[in-house]
Amino acid sequence: MDRWERGRREYTAMMGSAPEQALAGLRRQSPELFDAILEGFGGPIARTELSRTARELATVTMLAALGGAEPQLAVHTAAALRNDVTPAELRALAEHVSLYAGMPRALNALRVIDEVLAAAGTPAPATLQRVRLADHETVVARHGESGPPVVLLHALGLGWRMWEPVMEQLARTRQVYAYDLRGHGAAAGAPTSFTMEDAAADLFGVLDALGLEQAHVVGLSYGGGIAQTAAVARPERFASLALLGTTDHAFEAFEGRARSAEEEGMAAQIVPSLTRWFTPAALAVNGPGVRYARELVLRADPADWAAAWRAFKGVDVQGRLAGFEPPTLVLAGELDASCTPEIMKALAGRIPGATYQELPGTPHMMSLERPDLVAAALDAFLPFAS
Structure with missing residues (x-):
């Protein structure tokens, strides 16, 4: 195969x-320039030291x-999407450019990026509120602008963005909220001596700040532990409860994970985290969900990480939701190595009237690896605006 091929x-x-x-137009205008572009793609751009994803990030x-x-920025923004760069990463690039090349160029780039994203059918970014x-x-x-309010609680070590693919589908007929739990993301550096009851109080504080008397609360893993703790304390604030890949009692490993950090x-x-959270196939592909999780774990403050695991070690709600009346969904992943289907079935059995559902081929970090299945299950469970 020659360089042009x-x-x-x-x-x-x-x-x-x-x-x-x-490039048909360019080929008519200048066959030589057309050949030069092909030569570039067959030379430096074809080298494997940089992945196609990394090259498009660099080019944009x-x-x-x-x-x-x-015009070239628009072409390469579309190519970046094709090569597994996420809309959030593209918008973050514009923010990065503002620091090094100035605000005008960042704003011009953001306009082009948004136009390409809109043409690709990508939803607008979430509205953020401090x-x-x-x-x-x-x-x-x-x-989402209207409909029943849904609040999503993320897993330990991650942030609200782990819900973004799910939020977009649920928000078609609902108001869907997600926030950074204490010690995570925008809430990093919060006091590190806290309990699950403190984290539950944070949920009530968020509901109060949003003007919500009740909400449909969804929690995954650590977020599910917080949701259960809050449901025990103030069940009247819950319109429904969905528990994904979580537990109602502490595991022996929690303290070890805190000390290890x-x-x-x-x-x-x-x-240990990513192999527990994702399937081998997802780790091999190294898609956006895996990259996001890896980056957040790597950037976390060990003190925040350890504090969260020690708080989770204090989860104590087993059997305490026996009188919980709002509709409850218990959602398990068939391949969840952390909170196995057996653990989740037992949890569902301790909540009278709870619906148990198992997602095929799904690991622990289900909203990142199988957001389609998670969104479909929650969409069927949650009420929606007509």
């Missing part, structure tokens, strides 16, 4: 169409910083 192959893979089709950033290259709670501040994200650092948490 390699260039045609690489261009088609990255850009989504054959160069003879995409350079074109945005350069300025005056908006909320002051008793002893810290957090950020609440919202998708304190003694070995966050890099040592990557392998």
Whole structure:
């Protein structure tokens, strides 16, 4: 395979169409420049030291910083989406450009990025609201303008964005909120000596700040422990409860995970966490959900991580939801190695009237690996605006 043929192959893979089709006008205007582009794609761009995803991230950033290259920026923004760059990552690139190349170029780049995202049918980003709670501040994200309010509580070590693919579907007929739990994301650095009851009080503080007397509360893993603790304390604030891959009692491993971060650092948490959260296939593909989780674990403060695990170690709600009346969904992942279907079935059995459902081929971090199945299950369970 010569360099030009390699260039045609690489261009088609990255850009989504054959160069003879995409660059037909250029080929008529200047066959030499057309050949030069193919030579570039068959040379440096075809090298594997940088992945196609990384190359498109770099290209979008350079074109945005350069300025005056908006048509090319639009083409490469679309190519970035094709090569597994997420809308959130593209918007973050515009923010990054503002620091190094100036606000005007960042704003111009953001306009192009938003136009490409809109043309691709990508929903607008969540509306963000800062909320002051008793002893810290957090950020609440919202998708949807009307309908029943739904509040999503994320897993330990992650943040509200782990719900974003699910939020977009649920928000078609609902107001859907997610916030950073204390010690995570925008709420990092909150006091590190706290209990599950404190985290439950944070949920009530968020509901109060949003003006919600009741909400449909959904919690995954650690978020499910907080949701149960809150449901025991103030069941009248719940319109319904959905528990995903969680537990109503502590596991022996919780303290060990706290100590490991304190003694070995966050890099040592990557392998045990991600192999517990995702399937081998998802880890091999290394898609956006896996990359997001890896980055958040790696960047976490060991003190915040340890504090959350020690709070979770104090979860004590087993059997205490026997009188809980709102509709309850218990959602298990068939391949969940942390909160197995057996654990989830037992949990459902301790909540009279709870509905148990098992998602096929789904691991612990279900909203990141199988958001389609999670969204479908929640969509069927939750009420919606007519």
